[in-house]
Amino acid sequence: MSKSSNRMSQGSATEIDRDDENYCTTPEFIYGGPFIKVEKPCPFLNTATPINLQLQGSFKKSFAYYSLKERMPVILTKVIDYLSREGNKIKSGNGASDEDIRNYIQYVTKLKNDLVTNKKYDLLTVDTPEAQRWNKWIESCETQNYFMNTWVFTECYVYRRLREGCESTKTLANFDPFDEQKDQSFNNSMEPMCVVAEKLISMLPESDKDKRKADFITLLKVCLWSNKCDLSLSMGEQVTLKNEGTVKKTPSRDILDPFQMILDLKDKVLVDDSAKIADLVVSRGENIAKAIEGPPEAEPAEGEAPPEVPPCPAKFTIPQDVMFDIVCDNSGYELFTDLCLAHFLIAQKIVQKVRFHVKKIPWFVSDVTPRDFKFVISSCARGNYKREIPPDPKPEPAEGEAPTEPDPPRVISADSLRQLGEQWDKFVQDGTFVVLSDDFWTSPHVYKDMKRYDPDLYRKLQFAAAILFKGDLNYRKLLGEKNWNPTTGFEPALQGFLPAPVAALRTVKADLICGLPKGKWEQLNALDAKWMEKGDYGVIQVCAKCEPLKVSDRPCPQYGDTCRGTVCN
Structure with missing residues (x-):
């Protein structure tokens, strides 16, 4: 044969x-x-995310797939490395044992392996109401595999699991696996913070409306480009701001000047609603202030006792203060710029309070937690930095002209930074700055579903004159994690999330966007197919439309049976 x-x-x-x-x-x-x-049949499709579908890891040419396959495993590996390298420091700082560290390393290792092999989600095992809610959300998912569910759900789930590993090991209950990276990021940004602090001091005295608007717009753009400092995108590697453009190198160009960055990057702002935001916040603030003041109260009739009990907050239809809300993103330099904007709004009497919404637990590597908020303010108050920059060389004098005297060197120091830090600490103490950390911000839900999952937070946001959402994760949640047609307007992309006027500042680090001029998306794609993943471009967008504040049909959760020391009426 x-x-x-x-x-x-x-x-x-x-x-x-x-x-x-x-x-x-x-x-x-x-x-x-x-x-x-x-x-x-292969569950993965070799395409980018189709228009009008939610982002998920099953599309192999999407940033979601790359993030789950490449970025997140590296982030988890660095947590394991940190635990191994700094085990003694972590033990002494938390009262932990060798076994506690080993157990957490094993926990994170399994989490990483489950992610890269596209396993199904495990339920949380800690017994708290918040963990129980998470388990209900997991069980209600149509698909419970890491790559098959929406990208935002999986990312949030991974960071929530990282936290569960600490909660399960009691001695690590307060451990933040990213604290070292966040603190180092702050320390690496001292020079640009000193430059901004010095400029901000000159913006604080009350000014005419034109200068006030111009300064407001400038600070919004400083806040925008500070969003480049994102340790999640860099997989935990330090991000250092650098001067842009092709201007010839001189001593003055050696300064990390965020105000120069605004000029250098003016063509990289794809949508710029900063002037609209400035006008809106000022006008809304004035209208709310008038409504709070109201008509003069009539004297009580003869024999009638004046009212002693204020109405329940659930019955308020007018805010008690003119407030501006910032939903924070990254700690370090970005939080510093948010604090600068907030200080400006207070100093110019545009608003009376600023509420900062931060994450209750460590989140997306560099997101702000209450601990980070305190760290940034206290570190500014004791800032220690000084650098002397020689003047730029002057041109040679013409024949017969006497040489001009050289300019004095420029000194960059932390004097103004310390002054701001001390004032911010006072603002926190007297309630001018308010720090809030609701569970919803570390849930996997997009913002159009906030009213369903956390109606109390939605109503809380309705008291704001406007809400500023910072960064890429907030932007993804505002847009419902949906790959909109890039020319879709910002308001329709919010899908009914209108608690107050919504503004968004974001450097583009994920492949979804809205509100672009016709043809702009195609033009940028032709220049660089990966332009949406690098943070080189930014948007400043606003939706002025909002729901009116009405009497709530729900009891007030903050006060329970008592309201401001008296029986609730």
Whole structure:
């Protein structure tokens, strides 16, 4: 019998060589074959995320797939490395044992392996109401595999699991696996913070409306480009701001000047609603202030006692203060710029309070927690930095002209930074700055669903003159994690999330966007197919439309049976 007659094939199946020395060990020999190879359907599609679908890791040409496959495993690996490298410091700082550190390393290692192999989510095992809610959300998912569910759900789930590993090990309950990276990021940004602090001091005295608007717009753009400092995008590597453009290097260009960045990057702002935001916040603030003041109260009638009990907050239809809300993103330099904007709004009497919404637990590597908020303010108050920059060389004098005197060197110091830090600490103490950390910000839900999952937070936001959402994760949640047609307007993309006027500042670090001029998306794609993943471009967008504040049909959760020291009426 010829060798060729000993080959069998079935359709497109691979031919079997019976003369192969290993043939006797194959299923075809043992069970009598031939066996037809069955191709299982692949759950991954070799495409980018189609328009109008939510982002998820099943689209292999999407940033979601790359993030889950490449970025997040590196972030988890760095947590493991940090635990191994700094085990002694972590033990002493938390009262932990060697076994506690080993157990957490094993926990994070399993989490990483489950992610990269696209396993199903495990339920949380800690017994808290918040964890129980998470388990209900997990069980309600149509698909519970890491790559098959929406990208934002999976990312939030991974960071929530990182936290569960600490909660399960009691001695690590207050441990933040990213604290070292966040603190280092702050320390690396001292020079640009000193430059901004010095400029801000000159913006604080009350000014005419034109200068006030111009300064407001400038600070919004400083806040925008500070969003480049994102340790999640860099997979935990330090991000250092740098001067942009092709201007010839001079001593003055050696300064990390965020105000120069605004000029250098003016063409990288794809949508610029900063002037609209400034006008809106000022006008809304004035209108709310007038409504709070209201008409003069009539004197009580003879024999009638004046009212002693204020109405329940659930019944308020007018805010008690003119407030501006900032939903924070990254700690360090970005939080510093948010504090600068907030200080400006207070100093110019545009608003009376600023509420900062931060994450209750460590989140997306560098997101602000209450601990980070305190750290940034206290570090500014004790800032220590000084650098002397020589003046730029002057041109040679013309023939017969006397040489001009050189300019004095420029000194960048932390004097203004310390002054701001001390004032911010007072603002926190007297309630001018308010720090809030609701559970919803670390839930996997997009913001159009806030009213369903946390109606109390939605109503709380309705008291703001406007809400500023910072950064890419907030932007994704505002847009419902949906790959909108890039020309779709910002308001329709919010899908009814209108508690107050919504503003968004974001450097583009994920492949979804809205509100672009026609043809702009195609133009940028032709220049660089990865432009949406790098943070080189930014948007400043606003939706002025909002729901009116009405009497709530729910009891007030903040006060319970008492309201401001008296019985609730």
